[in-house]
Amino acid sequence: MTNVAVAGSRTAWRGRLGTEPVAARPSLDARRVLQLVLAAIWLLDGVLQYQAFMFTKGFNQMLAGTAGGNPAVIARPISWDATLIDHHMVLLNAIFATIQLLLGLGIAFRPTLRVALAASVLWSLGVWWLGEGLGGVLNGGASPLNGAPGAVIIYALLAVLLWPADRGVPAPFTAARAAGGHVARALWAVLWLSLAYFALTPDNRAPQGVNGMIAGMESGEPAWLQDLQKGAASLVAGQGLAASIVLAVALVLIAAGVYLPPRIARATLVLAIVVAAVIWVFAQALGGILATGATDVNSGPLLALLALAYWPPRAGLAAPVATPAVSEELAPSEGEA
Amino acid sequence: MTPAWILDIFAAIMLVVAAVSAVRLLAARPWQRGAVVTDTDISHLLMGIAMAGMLASGLTTLPNGAWVAVFAVLAAWFGYRVLRDYQASGARSLAVGHCAPHLVHSAAMVYMFAAITTPSAGGGSGMGGMGGTSGMSTLHVPTLAFVFTLILVGYTIWDLDQLSSLRRGLVAAVAGPAGAFGSQVVSEPGGTGHDSTSARSGATAILDAPGIVVGCRIAMGVTMALMLVLML
Numbered sequence: 001m002t003n004v005a006v007a008g009s010r011t012a013w014r015g016r017l018g019t020e021p022v023a024a025r026p027s028l029d030a031r032r033v034l035q036l037v038l039a040a041i042w043l044l045d046g047v048l049q050y051q052a053f054m055f056t057k058g059f060n061q062m063l064a065g066t067a068g069g070n071p072a073v074i075a076r077p078i079s080w081d082a083t084l085i086d087h088h089m090v091l092l093n094a095i096f097a098t099i100q101l102l103l104g105l106g107i108a109f110r111p112t113l114r115v116a117l118a119a120s121v122l123w124s125l126g127v128w129w130l131g132e133g134l135g136g137v138l139n140g141g142a143s144p145l146n147g148a149p150g151a152v153i154i155y156a157l158l159a160v161l162l163w164p165a166d167r168g169v170p171a172p173f174t175a176a177r178a179a180g181g182h183v184a185r186a187l188w189a190v191l192w193l194s195l196a197y198f199a200l201t202p203d204n205r206a207p208q209g210v211n212g213m214i215a216g217m218e219s220g221e222p223a224w225l226q227d228l229q230k231g232a233a234s235l236v237a238g239q240g241l242a243a244s245i246v247l248a249v250a251l252v253l254i255a256a257g258v259y260l261p262p263r264i265a266r267a268t269l270v271l272a273i274v275v276a277a278v279i280w281v282f283a284q285a286l287g288g289i290l291a292t293g294a295t296d297v298n299s300g301p302l303l304a305l306l307a308l309a310y311w312p313p314r315a316g317l318a319a320p321v322a323t324p325a326v327s328e329e330l331a332p333s334e335g336e337a
Numbered sequence: 338m339t340p341a342w343i344l345d346i347f348a349a350i351m352l353v354v355a356a357v358s359a360v361r362l363l364a365a366r367p368w369q370r371g372a373v374v375t376d377t378d379i380s381h382l383l384m385g386i387a388m389a390g391m392l393a394s395g396l397t398t399l400p401n402g403a404w405v406a407v408f409a410v411l412a413a414w415f416g417y418r419v420l421r422d423y424q425a426s427g428a429r430s431l432a433v434g435h436c437a438p439h440l441v442h443s444a445a446m447v448y449m450f451a452a453i454t455t456p457s458a459g460g461g462s463g464m465g466g467m468g469g470t471s472g473m474s475t476l477h478v479p480t481l482a483f484v485f486t487l488i489l490v491g492y493t494i495w496d497l498d499q500l501s502s503l504r505r506g507l508v509a510a511v512a513g514p515a516g517a518f519g520s521q522v523v524s525e526p527g528g529t530g531h532d533s534t535s536a537r538s539g540a541t542a543i544l545d546a547p548g549i550v551v552g553c554r555i556a557m558g559v560t561m562a563l564m565l566v567l568m569l
Contacts (some may be wrong), residue, residue: 039497040491043490043493043562044487044562045492047562047566050566050567051566051569052339056338104494105357108494109497111501222362225480237361277547286483289483289566290479291482
């Protein structure tokens with residue numbers, strides 16, 4: 001903070017950084033950094049939910065459309081939810097946006113971290129079902145390129161893996177601190193193997209499958225992004241099978257990576273981040289945010305964030321075990337439940 | 338169209354921020370010798386008014402060109418401060434310093450007022466139709482709006498994390514001016530050692546708490562990100 005000192009006709013400017021209460025600030029560890037990134041994504045989602053499109057019939061139709069092809073037990077609640085939103089469009093969407101905004105702010109504010117993370121899991125599961133139709137997992141519409149298995153379920157996964165608790169033993173990576181190494185690795189493998197499976201479904205491996213998905217995202221994007229997508233689409237035109245196989249092989253390698261020695265695991269995690277970035281830019285058009293009408297950032301950034309949660313620390317530097325003295329999340333003075 | 342009442346709520350929040358900043362400025366008694374006035378309060382006051390004017394269709398402030406000039410000056414000032422901080426503390430100053438987020442806020446305001454395209458061109462202030470019924474305002478170079486949004490969201494989250502540790506300071510300030518942060522107002526450059534907070538009321542002490550300033554900045558960051566996204 002800077003001060004302007006006004007003394008009669010004199011005006012002096014100076015800073016007072018030295019008086020800031022920096023000594024009271026707890027340190028950041030890798031998990032806290034990842035939590036903050038998750039918070040930022042939630043906050044961005046909340047802001048996106050306030051867009052004009054979300055207050056129109058278009059948003060409602062988008063939700064209702066996710067019911068198609070799903071089993072009746074899944075589809076019926078989606079249709080009911082879409083009807084309810086149709087009747088109370090403005091109020092409910094304002095509530096949805098505010099909830100997501102508060103989830104982001106709650107995760108960033110240490111005293112409310114646990115409550116916000118727990119609420120984010122419940123909210124994510126609800127949106128995954130009622131808002132995304134389980135990400136197209138059951139209706140054959142899922143593809144790693146379009147955000148399978150539903151971007152919002154990755155929020156829930158991240159909230160669980162970044163939960164502020166420790167198991168009392170050194171963890172091989174951040175994601176294992178709360179869930180344990182075996183569970184965390186299993187969750188990782190299930191996610192990436194499922195993506196590999198979805199990459200090879202008939203629709204996605206069709207000659208124009210990948211091309212069509214990329215081309216379908218061009219509308220409304222800025223020229224520079226359209227150019228990138230046009231280039232990518234032409235590259236895979238008619239090559240759906242080959243592109244799907246290459247993608248599936250990469251995804252299987254990534255899935256297996258966390259079971260391999262740290263050096264190889266890091267290489268596969270870098271591959272995961274690169275794949276996530278390529279998917280986000282070329283296939284998801286940065287989540288469609290620049291074309292307006294996007295409800296979230298899509299799965300690309302979340303997959304990259306997830307990969308960072310599995311990054312093995314350097315030799316001899318296992319992910320720390322928290323003690324009340326060093327863990328900002330567990331500190332009783334922060335007033336957490 | 339985003340409902341006008343939602344935009345009005347955010348406009349009201351911005352006016353509260355502006356009011357808090359105005360009270361803080363007045364409490365500093367700038368007409369007295371040696372008064373200490375924070376540039377962040379000046380920045381918050383101006384931004385609060387400008388953003389409220391953009392959000393609420395019925396609120397008329399200055400023409401867009403005037404706001405561009407105002408925030409260009411603020412951006413230049415905070416740019417200078419960031420440069421000085423950088424020379425003193427290196428890149429760390431971008432994360433822990435107070436000037437970098439204000440530089441981003443000021444630059445985002447310049448961009449918003451300079452790049453806005455109002456459907457019903459009137460040469461008035463703000464977004465014109467944003468909260469009204471005449472159509473949606475948009476921004477030139479939407480990619481830049483997206484970049485600003487990401488940075489604003491990032492700083493907001495960072496501020497909130499840091500605010501967690503300032504919470505005790507706020508409690509101390511509420512408890513009384515003798516609290517840890519209640520006496521943080523800097524004495525005048527001449528070094529007389531006069532601590533003006535000792536005579537202040539509890540309410541003023543609360544306004545002096547760092548949490549209030551950071552809270553204002555968080556509200557401003559969220560609202561600014563919202564406005565940028567709405568005008569993509």
